Amino acid sequence: MDPFPWTLVRTADGSDTIHDETVNQHYHSTFGAIGESRHIFIEQGFLKGMEQFAAHESRAPACPKPTGNTALQILEIGFGTGLNAWLTLIEAEKRSTRVHYHSIESRPLPEEIWRRLNYPEKAGEERFSRKFNTIHECPWDQPVAISDHFILHKIKTRFEEFTPDEASLHLIYFDAFDPEAQPEMWTTSLFTKLFHALSPDGVLVTYSSKGIVKRALRASGFRVERLPGPPGKRHMLRATCVG
Numbered sequence: 001m002d003p004f005p006w007t008l009v010r011t012a013d014g015s016d017t018i019h020d021e022t023v024n025q026h027y028h029s030t031f032g033a034i035g036e037s038r039h040i041f042i043e044q045g046f047l048k049g050m051e052q053f054a055a056h057e058s059r060a061p062a063c064p065k066p067t068g069n070t071a072l073q074i075l076e077i078g079f080g081t082g083l084n085a086w087l088t089l090i091e092a093e094k095r096s097t098r099v100h101y102h103s104i105e106s107r108p109l110p111e112e113i114w115r116r117l118n119y120p121e122k123a124g125e126e127r128f129s130r131k132f133n134t135i136h137e138c139p140w141d142q143p144v145a146i147s148d149h150f151i152l153h154k155i156k157t158r159f160e161e162f163t164p165d166e167a168s169l170h171l172i173y174f175d176a177f178d179p180e181a182q183p184e185m186w187t188t189s190l191f192t193k194l195f196h197a198l199s200p201d202g203v204l205v206t207y208s209s210k211g212i213v214k215r216a217l218r219a220s221g222f223r224v225e226r227l228p229g230p231p232g233k234r235h236m237l238r239a240t241c242v243g
Contacts, residue, residue, distance in 0.1 A: 006113050012231070015122040018081060018113065023181045027080045029207075031232025034083070034123050036207065039230035041084045041173050044238055045205035046091055049074070049171030052201045052240075056170075071098035071151070073168060075197070077159055077185070078175040079105035083119055085152060086132045090125055092149040100143070102153045102169075104162055108140070159185060164197035172198065174206035179213060186213055191220035198241035209235035 007019045013032030020027065029036040053072050072092075076084055085101055092099040114136050120129035135152055138144040143153040155162065159176070172194055176185040184190075186208070194204060206213065209226055214237065217224050222239035229236045 006109060008113065008116055013122070015119060016081075016117045018109065020177075023177050025177045025181050028083065029230060029232055032230065033081075034087075034119060036230040036233075037083050037087055040205055040207050040236050041175070042087050042091055044227055044236065045171060045173055045203065046074075046088055048205075048238065049203045050095075050097060052203055053170045056199065056201050071100045072170050074099060074101045074171045074173065075164060075169050075194075076101065076103040076173040076175060078173075078177075079103040079108070079154055080175065081109065081114065081117055081119075082132065082135050083117075084173055084175060085135050086119060086128070087123070089131055089135070089146060089150045089152075090123075090128050093128075093147060096149060098149050100151045100153070102155060102164075104155045104157060104159050106156065106158045108154075108156065109136075111136070159190065163193060166196050167199045169197050170199055170202050172202070172204040174204055179208060179210055186216060188216045188219045191216050191222070195220045195222060195241055200241060202241040204239040204241075206237050206239075207233065209237050213237060 005021045009017050009019050009026060011017050011028065011030050011033045013035045015032065015034040017026050017028040017033040049072060079085065085103055088099060088101060120126050120132055131146055134146055138152060140154045140156045143151050146152050176182055179186040214224050217239045223242045225238045226235050227238055
């Protein structure tokens with residue numbers, strides 16, 4: 001049997017991450033897993049996505065819509081530990097915002113690993129600890145209502161084999177492994193696919209601010225901003241669909 005490739009690692013803010021030996025990468029920053037996810041994907045991603053979504057909806061022509069049918073559509077590249085999904089669920093609950101969350105992962109973590117993660121305790125959100133378990137326990141490849149405000153659709157596939165519907169998304173969390181470990185994930189062709197999947201003014205956020213990433217995003221049509229990063233990282237990127 002192959003050796004177990006995942007190792008639990010405690011980060012600087014006390015929260016856990018995973019080291020994946022197959023690519024020699026951590027799933028989150030060792031300077032703080034929860035701090036990184038909150039800064040990049042919630043503060044600079046989710047909150048901006050909500051703002052852009054609300055502005056776009058207010059400009060849309062008046063037309064009949066099914067009651068309660070409007071939801072923020074999010075795609076995450078890399079479900080990983082489930083931390084980004086769980087923090088987004090918490091924000092959706094607190095803000096009474098409806099979210100449809102689609103997340104792609106080709107190698108889901110086994111239960112003996114994700115059950116040891118200490119996010120509810122270290123995030124100070126113990127009341128959402130059961131929902132953290134639920135997002136891992138729920139079946140793959142079908143939408144599941146985790147709460148009244150959060151529908152999760154985990155998709156077990158490689159991103160290169162996945163094509164979202166055109167203009168179907170409002171926000172993308174791009175959380176693949178580093179470009180040095182997975183260069184095939186950070187190409188102009190794949191970012192172009194994501195550009196066309198976003199609705200006008202849709203947003204993509206990622207932790208990487210490397211030059212090759214900025215160039216690939218711009219070549220795909222995005223307007224790119226370099227923003228202050230979380231602890232231990234000077235910058236991150238936020239890209240907007242302006243087409």
